Amino acid sequence: MNAPRDFSADPLGHGLPDYAPRPMPVAMLEALQARLGNRCSTALALREQHGRDESPFDVPPPEAVVFAENNEEVAAVLTLANEHRVPVIPYGAGTSLEGHLLAVQGGVSLDVSRMNRILRVNAEDLTVTVQAGVTRNQLNAEVRHQGLFFPIDPGADASIGGMSATRASGTNAVRYGTMKENVLGLTVATPDGRLIRTGSRARKSSAGYDLTRLYVGSEGTLGVICEVTLRLYPLPEAVSAAICSFETIDAAVRTTIAIIQMGVPIARCELLDAHAVRAVNRHDKLTLREAPMLLMEFHGSDAGVAEQAAVVQEIAADHGGTGFEWATTPEDRTRLWTARHHAYLSALQMKPGCRAVTTDTCVPISRLAESINASVEEVEASGLPYFIVGHVGDGNFHMGYLIDPAVPDERSTAEQLSARMVARAIALEGTCTGEHGIGLHKQRFLLQEAGEGAVDQMRALKAALDPRNIMNPGKIFG
Secondary structure (H helix, E strand, O other): OOOOOOOOOOOOOOOOOOOOOOOOOHHHHHHHHHHHHHHEEOOHHHHHHOOOOOOOOOOOOOOEEEEOOOHHHHHHHHHHHHHHOOOEEEEOOOOOOOOOOOOEOEOEEEEOOOOOOEEEEEHHHOEEEEEOOOEHHHHHHHHHHHOEEOOOOOOOOOEHHHHHHOOOOOOOHHHHOOHHHHEEEEEEEOOOOOEEEEEOOOOOOOOOOOHHHHHOOOOOOOOEEEEEEEEOEEOOOEEEEEEEEOOOHHHHHHHHHHHHHOOOOOOEEEEEOHHHHHHHHHHHOOOOOOOOEEEEEEEEOHHHHHHHHHHHHHHHHHOOOEEEEEEOOHHHHHHHHHHHHOHHHHHHOOOOOOEEEEEEEEOOHHHHHHHHHHHHHHHHHHOOOEEEEEEHHHOEEEEEEEEOOOOHHHHHHHHHHHHHHHHHHHHOOOEOOOOOOOOOOOHHHHHHHHHHHHHHHHHHHHHHHOOOOOEOOOOOOO
16 A cells, blocks of 8 residues: 655645545455456556656655446445545546546546447437447547547547546637537436436437536546446538638637637637647657648548638638648648647657646637747746647647756756646636636636635535545645
């Protein structure tokens, strides 16, 4: 078992408490091993794998990792954990960025990746029900032959359960919405080991409290999502992607604002700054112009796509956009979008040995240029290397500050810049996170955004549904 954890030394300035761990009783470990056999492990390598994400926090690993294969096993683990007051941290694909899966109070990492069956496709209703461990690429490979697809694309091949728990969105959100709009129902294991169903396959309901929306975005703090019923969409008749370069980020952002305000039903509108373009060029062996760039995609009929593209090209030209290039074949589109999805890892390779302190905000589209321009001015003045990518079509952008983890001043500078960026977004009537979630990294910002009264209500919900505080403790509220 782990020695007591000390989080009082906090180089990032978040004021994380010195949590007292909750050692797992021998009786609980023996019961888990009796129920799950070798699917309950205390091997250090496996624990470390499940105790690390892409956040800037270094936290000791969980005390055990268990692999559930069905709803009943999830419920059984929670029953034991509730009885022994041992924390449980749900784990899907491990792609979170804000410390969601870190075992800050010890306990068990509950891995649902083996719950990866697609349970029911209702093509005629455009719905599908999957186990929580199904990944988005797996789902799309399954439904593509029926002429359908699931559009939510956060970049990583995340699990559907994890995407639901963090209210993920991504590159297609400007047209298709986020997980909030696309989850119709859930099967959830509650902290005391019950299995409940929320929602249905119907497109709307007025029946009681909307528990589905409560669990979507709850970050594993209220229960474990076991099954998800989702909306599907017909594959578009025609798809075309385009890139366009600009002299400044401001020009690219103002082009985006004009596209949205004109009502163009663009499917994707992504921003990469010059640093991000340079990184993907090196990583993916591309020859893109190393300047601020919009990467766009259009869905619809042949005529509709052509009309959208013509309007967008005219708007871009009005803002100095040049080098408009089309990618109409699936191979060319895949090449461009793969490079976009690699932007984070590509940027890390620009400064060997670095880590990224990342933050994302989302603001009303009319305030996006103001938010990005001020953030760029601040980071340029600091001297820290950085990169920007963004789902700018819905006002959401990401800033990555590249730091040497051995230099405390760089970590401190990055956090100060992040805090100013978030405060600015809130002042512009936006949010501290458009899609990363709160986790550990953004707890103080949630209080700034929502206020004490709203956060107190969230705490009350947590206490009512998880009175023994076993579900991913230490997240969202601290």
